[in-house]
């Protein structure tokens with residue numbers, strides 16, 4: 001399997017609820033995907049499937065060339081970088097930022113007794129520099145602003161040199177400046193050919209970083225549209241995804257959306 005991620009007719013059910021409904025999706029090396037959808041559309045569920053944390057009720061999932069269900073997911077997970085609000089909550093607030101990043105190489109949250117070598121520390125420093133957080137290395141995680149925490153989490157997710165990077169709403173809770181900083185950091189990563197295939201979950205087209213190549217749009221667990229952004233992201237698909245008439249604008253590589261007003 002040459003795809004980084006391959007979902008074939010994947011359905012996830014919990015009781016009577018259908019969280020994902022026959023989703024078929026392929027992510028290839030080098031692609032940068034945005035997953036868009038309203039609250040409850042199934043975006044986090046989809047990301048958990050991609051992170052090999054959730055098994056499908058039906059359908060098949062391939063992650064990094066391995067068929068889920070036939071492989072030890074504990075071997076697979078270090079090859080996947082993930083950031084999410086749930087993971088961020090598990091980071092001890094008193095942990096030094098450089099340790100938050102370096103401890104990812106041992107897949108632990110909270111530095112305990114592991115020995116890290118100089119190479120690990122060098123890599124952690126260079127990743128913090130890449131996300132423009134190198135000045136924060138000696139601070140404790142709990143003293144950082146929300147935007148700074150998001151950047152540290154991205155550095156942590158990149159620490160294991162993952163083949164797949166999954167970012168669940170990295171801009172949630174950021175102010176305008178924080179969002180713009182993060183979008184430009186993610187844009188630099190997106191244009192870097194050495195960056196892993198990336199999937200970014202968002203509610204807002206304004207958060208799509210330039211350099212992202214593909215979009216998958218979800219509504220009530222179903223795929224409304226997917227494909228290269230320039231073809232798949234249109235006022236029609238966006239309106240169908242969010243269930244209201246929307247105007248979509250595209251300037252200088254950035255998108256903006258608002259409700260279409262009916263006059264007269």
Ligand SMILES: Nc1ncnc2c1ncn2[C@@H]1O[C@H](COP(=O)(O)OP(=O)(O)OP(=O)(O)O)[C@@H](O)[C@H]1O
Pocket residue numbers: 014015017019037038039040041042043044045046203
């Ligand atoms: N165990 C469960 N049982 C029943 N329904 C569930 C369960 N887990 C999640 N859901 C529902 O599945 C739907 C999809 O949830 P998910 O978290 O994937 O959505 P989301 O698109 O990430 O939403 P948000 O943007 O609000 O984070 C939601 O309606 C949620 O309430």
